[in-house]
Every structure is written in C-alpha cells, then in structure tokens.
Amino acid sequence: MTDKPNIFGRMKQFVIGGARSLHDPQLFHKISLVAFFAWVGLGSDGLSSCCYGPEEAFLALKTHMFLGIFVALATAVTIFVISSSYSQIIELFPAGGGGYLVASKLLSPSLGMVSGCALLVDYVLTIAISIASGADALFSFLPPALLPFKLPVAVIGVLILTVLNMRGAKESVLPLIPIFLLFLGTHIFVIIYTLITHVPQLGSVVSATIADVNVTRAEIGIFGMFVLIMRAYSMGAGTYTGIEAVSNGLPILREPRVETAKKTMKYMAISLATVACGLMLGYLLYRVQFQAGKTLNAVLLENMTAAWNPHTAYIFLLVTLISEAVILFVAAQTGFLGGPRVLANMAQDRWFPFQFAILSERFVTQNGVLLMGGAALILITLSQGSVKFLVVLYAINVFITFCLSQLGMVRHWWSVRGKVKAWLKKMIINGVGLTLTTFILFSVLIIKFHEGGWITIFITGSLIAVAVAIKRYYKRTMKLLVRLDNLVHAAEIARSVEGNEEGRPEPKFDPESKTAVILVNGFNGMGLHTVFNVRRLFGDIRNFVFMTAGIIDAGNFKGVNAITELEKHIKEELDHYVAFMKNQGFYAESCSTVGTEVAEDVSKMAAEIFERYPDSVFFGGQIVFPEDTIFTKMLYNYTIWAVQRRLHQKGIPFIVMPIRVS
16 A cells, blocks of 8 residues: 655655656656757757857957957867867766766876866756846846846746756756747858858958958967957857857667767767857857947847848747747756766765765655756846856866876877777867866956856865865764674674585574564674664564665766666675575564655565564664764765564554664
8 A cells, every 4th residue: 555645755755756656667768869859958048159159259359340250260260169078078977977977087086086076066047047147138128127037037037947956857858849849040140141141251351351351460479369359258258158068968868878978969069069169150240249238139039130021020020039038948957957967976986965966756866956946046136147157157167177188198098009999089189178278277267267267266266175075074984884894794704604514404483573674774894783673672583674774876877777787786785685595593684765754765665574474673873973964964864764663554563773883
C-alpha cells in the first residue's frame, strides 16, 4: 500500500510533475536532449548576446566605423577557434565537466576549483542579465507608466524558469523553441536582405574601409589603430559567452553524447558567427548611428524598413524586436542548464556540500537549480534590474574559465606529443584559443575593473574562500573517521580467519529471537560500529538484515550501465556484512534498492521487511561530532532522522545509534 501524498506533495507534483521511474527503460531517452534541443537550450545565451555584443564592439570604434570589418572577422575567427577547442575538450572528457573538470584534471584541483567558481558566478550573471535585459526590451514597447512593474516581471521570469528547470531539462527547453526559431529566422532574414540590397555598394565599402584605415593610421598611428580595433574586439566579449555550456551539459545530451555535443557545438558556432558578424556588417552598410533610447539593432531595422509599406514595416519591426526581447529571457536557460551541472561536479569533489550533487525524483539537480535561481533573484533585486550595472560585471569570469581550460589542453597535448595522432594540430588550436581568450580576459578586466568589474572579482574570490573552507572541513572530518575505518580492516581479518574453518553449518533463521534490521551505507566503519553496538546492547539478537538505499546522484546517473554498476556495487557491499555475520554464527541476509529519495525508499523497503519479520527492530548509525557547528549542519545530511520519523509513523521501531568521532 503506497502512502498518499499530503497537500504539499500534491502541489509539488502539480507544479514540477510526478516522480520518474528509474525502471522505465525509456528514462534516459525521455530526459536527454538531441542536438537541436540542446542548441536551443544551450545556444540561446550566445545568440542573445547578439542583442548587445556586436553593438558594444561597433560603438567602441566611434567615428572609425569601417574598421568594424576587421572586428567582425576577428569575432568570427574567435567563435570558431573557441568552438573547435571545446570540441576537443568534449572528445577528451566525454562524461562532461567542462572548464572545471579540464582544469582539475590537467592543471590542478585548486585551479579547477577557481575555474568552477568563476563559471558559477558567470552562470548566475547570465541568468540575471538575460532576464533584466529581456525586461528592459519588453518594457520599451509599453507605456512609461508601467515601468514600476519591470522589476516584478523580471522576478517572475526567474521564478518561471526555475520551476520549468525543476521539471526537467527537456521540459524547460520545449516551450522556448518557437521563440528561439523566431529570433533566428528574423535576424537571418535581416542579414540576407541587407546583403542582397547592398550588392552594388560592396565595392564602395572596400574603398571606404581602405580610406578609413589610412585616415586612422594618420591620426593615431598603426599601433594606435591596432589598439582601437582590439579594444572594440574586447568590448564585444559578451558575444562568446555560452560557448562552453555544451561541455558542461554533456550529461543531459542524447547518446552518443560526444557526437551530439559536437553537432550542437557546430550549430552554435555557425549561427552565432553568422548573426553577430552579419549584424555588424548591417550596421556598416546602413551607416547606423547611435540614437539615445534605441539599440543599434532597432536603428538598423528602422533604416532597413524605411522604404517598405509602413504597415508591413511596423509589423516586422515589432515582431523582430519582440523576438530580441524574449530571446534574452530564453538565454537565462543556459545558466540553469550549465550552472547546476558545474555545482554538482564540484560537490562530488567536496568543494561544496554534497547535497548539490543529489538528483530529485525528476532526475534533475534540484538544489543547484534552486541555488542558481535564488542567487539570480538576489542579484536582480539588489541591482534593481539595472542592465547597465550588470553588464559591467558580465563576461569577466567566463574568460577565466576559458583561459584555464585552454591552458590545460595545451599542457595535455604537449604531454602526449608523439603518442596521439595530430597532437600538434590539436595543440595549435588550443594554443590559439589560449592566446585569444587571455588577451580578451586582461583587456576586459582592465577596461571594466574601475567601472565596477572589481565587484565580480570580489564575489568570485569570496566563493573561492567558501569552497576552500568547505574542502578543509571535509578533509578534517575524514581524518576523524579514520579510527572507524580500522574496524573494516579488523572485520576483514576476522572474516578471513574464521572463513577458513570447513564444515561449518549455514546459520538458520532463529524464530525465537528478535531480528535486527540495520540501515547501512556501504561496508565501512560507521556500519560496523552500529553492528557492534547492537550486539553489545542487544545480545539476544540472532538474526540480522542489512538494508541500504543507493543514491543516484549526478556522478552515477550517466546511463543504464552506470545504474547497473551501482546496483552491483551495493550488493557486493551488503554481501560483506552478510558474510561477516554468518562467520560469527548469526543468520544474515540483505535487502537493497536504488533511488533519489533515501527516506522514502528506505521507508518502503522497511515496511516490506517488517511485514516479513514482525518481531524486528530497526537500527541506524548517526555521526556525532565533537562540536555541533554550522558546517556540520550544512555539509552533512541528517537523513537518519527523516527515516526514523517515517518509520515511527508506520509503527515500526527505529533506534538511532550515536557514533562519536573525536
């Protein structure tokens, strides 16, 4: 008999959907993304940057607009170089992990942590600036009297995306497809129309560019012209954000994941380079000038449709600009897909609480989604949704990750030189990527630092300090648990010695004795400590049942084979307990399950065991630290108390055995 959910449970099920079944053979197929869906979910960040990236670069040239051709070419080259280098990262790290894993494995765990923290802050900023920019663009079409509602709308936008992502990756992407395609379709049309209608002027553009080069060289010299172009190139750095998201989101892609990821990366690179460079060329061909209160894209569209039928021009202008407004909301999806994955990988390495690696019943990293959404809400609220403020903080951190990733890959190819085919070509690609991203990082850092960019560095530095403190605490706790691990060694010796005795009869279930059902988590010192305490305090117990619920987290939820391996590992761990107790002359058996909700899974399993053995008592161990601090409460889950509460509600006796560490 299954428990009926309470009111909160029913509301939760209505909002984010019912629990998925791990035994559904189509589970991984249902929740994974094909290349097209991944392009929508992960590529929207890059495409949305075309609403402001090319504009920032073009305006930085001031009166020397024809130098924009060189900036556009450099932008296209950079997009394809970064995409190619990340395709190599995908091949080398097919399980995902992106910049965090690359830096951790190829440089050092500490540099990996720095890369991961920088990426987390960047993803929060991606959500915040995308939603804030979308709200700005949306309210630019509405009467000024409605402006006070802009911040509430931005907050609602974050909440809606948070709920969608708690339902699942595919569920969060599907509603966004029409918006994505509308934006892409309208902007591709703008670019093609601009080129076709300006074919006769292309020759004059070349002449004007040569003239602009000569004038600029005469005014500020060759070096000054180079600095001007590179400054404009750096100011458009926001265009490249989001390219790394595919390598972070590999676990949510459809098998074969590497091929799906590379195809997604190709879609992203081509679409981003086409739209970004096409818009810059459009600014040039239509001689777009800055107008207060309007984006360059809006001015471009007005110039382009000036000779059209007024009614048609108005509709097209409205649809295109609205698609730009809404695509900015969609771009926040990249932060929700990539951020929790990075956080889960770092949690598995104990840089952050392990709870961030645990999956929900919908098989999403729910805690990570909630954290990303919550942090973005705080940032939007504190900044009052100011895009001008948020854009200063943006595009710094992602280049920290870019640089460390490229450096790690260059080091890798050099270490395997001569052993891997085409290693030199691969190293050159990552080397060029390292050069470009390092230049952009330092340029953006210098340009934006005094404008407020130091705030990003401060936030990232604070997050790094928190990660270091958490890691140290986990290490200190592991040292405290060393004494318990000695029990495992002693148990193995005892089992091997007693196991050599031949002819020993198999212990039978003793119906006259009580049964101890012990909840364990692997064959370890904690479990054995609980067993010894039960035997010491309840000496008349002759029957033992060991049960465990294997947790499916972001680390082992990578396919059917991974789940099978987890189930096999759990059985082997329980077999150690059973064999040890049988060697001691006690009856023993085991029972296990795998899932995402430990308390719920254990509760169901315990009810079945209690039905078979009504005269049984359930036990579980709980670590007791020398001091109860905020770290012990934050870093260690107290699932045992949730299990006890559920079993007591069912009338099943459950005793928590304290395990003191000192």
